[in-house]
Amino acid sequence: xxxxxxxxxxxxxxxxxxxxxxxxxxxxxxxxxxxxxxxxxxxxxxxxxxxxxxxxxxxxxxxxxxxxxxxxxxxxxxxxxxxxxxxxxxxxxxxxxxxxxxxxxxxxxxxxx
Amino acid sequence: xxxxxxxxxxxxxxxxxxxxxxxxxxxxxxxxxxxxxxxxxxxxxxxxxxxxxxxxxxxxxxxxxxxxxxxxxxxxxxxxxxxxxxxxxxxxxxxxxxxxxxxxxxxxxxxx
Numbered sequence: 013x014x015x016x017x018x019x020x021x022x023x024x025x026x027x028x029x030x031x032x033x034x035x036x037x038x039x040x041x042x043x044x045x046x047x048x049x050x051x052x053x054x055x056x057x058x059x060x061x062x063x064x065x066x067x068x069x070x071x072x073x074x075x076x077x078x079x080x081x082x083x084x085x086x087x088x089x090x091x092x093x094x095x096x097x098x099x100x101x102x103x104x105x106x107x108x109x110x111x112x113x114x115x116x117x118x119x120x121x122x123x124x125x
Numbered sequence: 126x127x128x129x130x131x132x133x134x135x136x137x138x139x140x141x142x143x144x145x146x147x148x149x150x151x152x153x154x155x156x157x158x159x160x161x162x163x164x165x166x167x168x169x170x171x172x173x174x175x176x177x178x179x180x181x182x183x184x185x186x187x188x189x190x191x192x193x194x195x196x197x198x199x200x201x202x203x204x205x206x207x208x209x210x211x212x213x214x215x216x217x218x219x220x221x222x223x224x225x226x227x228x229x230x231x232x233x234x235x236x237x
Contacts, residue, residue: 021165046225055129055215055228056168101168107224112158112183117167 014039016104018116026124031092033119035102036084042104045078045085046113050099059100060087092123127151129229131216137235138206146201146232148216156219157199158226159183159191161212168215174199206236 015038025031035045043064048056062069062076062085069076073092078085085104089096099120105113132147150157159171160183170183174193188210190202199218203210213233217226 018167044224048226048228053231055217055230056226057228058225061225105224107221112170112173112181113226115168117165 014042014104014114016102016114016116018102018119020119021117022120022122024122024124025092027092027094029092031089031096031121031123033087033100033102033121034084035086035104035116036082037104037114038083039104039106040080040083041106044105044107044113045076046103047076047087048101048103050101050118052098056101089121092121094123094125097121097123129216129218129227131214131229131232133232134230135233135235137237138203140207140236142206144203144206144234146203146214146216146234148199148201148229149197150199150216150218150227151197152218152220152227153196154218154220154227155196156221156224157193158217158219159189159199159201160215160217161185161210162215162231163212171201171214206234208236210234211236 018035046061049059050056073090075088099118102116103113129150155176158173160168172191174180216229219226
């Protein structure tokens with residue numbers, strides 16, 4: 013089955029700095045890679061996703077890159093703000109059929125004002 | 126309602142008791158999931174359902190059961206709760222298996 017590794021487990025940055033979270037996956041059949049943000053006391057919410065036919069996707073201060081050959085994808089947050097502080101999860105799945113997403117263990121991002 | 130709702134928000138339960146966590150979605154999504162979240166272990170899949178009438182086991186199914194009688198509801202039952210089932214439980218849904226998931230607000234369960 014799929015295995016997703018996520019690093020780092022904790023990331024502390026100063027406001028305005030960039031933050032990068034990296035994930036690797038094992039199953040070359042995976043073709044959908046979402047990122048979720050979980051604020052304290054809430055359920056995870058999708059913030060950005062990328063499919064295997066695209067190498068990079070950007071949405072304002074957030075971007076995701078995918079390297080299918082190396083089987084890794086990364087979340088980039090620029091100009092971090094205190095409200096970016098949360099736990100971030102990556103996931104990998106093969107869409108369609110009975111394919112279930114596999115999640116990384118999460119990264120706790122702390123943005124210091 | 127819009128999205129996914131879960132009930133109760135939190136619960137303290139004596140070991141050995143039976144408990145059902147409720148989950149309802151109004152997006153007409155085919156697939157639904159139950160996860161437990163424990164510190165340092167991320168989200169672990171308990172059970173899932175790709176469509177009404179079908180269910181499957183996830184990574185940690187022991188001690189839990191589910192049913193999917195209709196599209197909207199996906200209850201999770203602990204037949205005889207044990208302290209190791211103390212966790213935060215999240216229900217999720219997606220319009221297709223493996224696709225973008227929408228998560229509920231979670232149920233915090235404590236088994237004493």
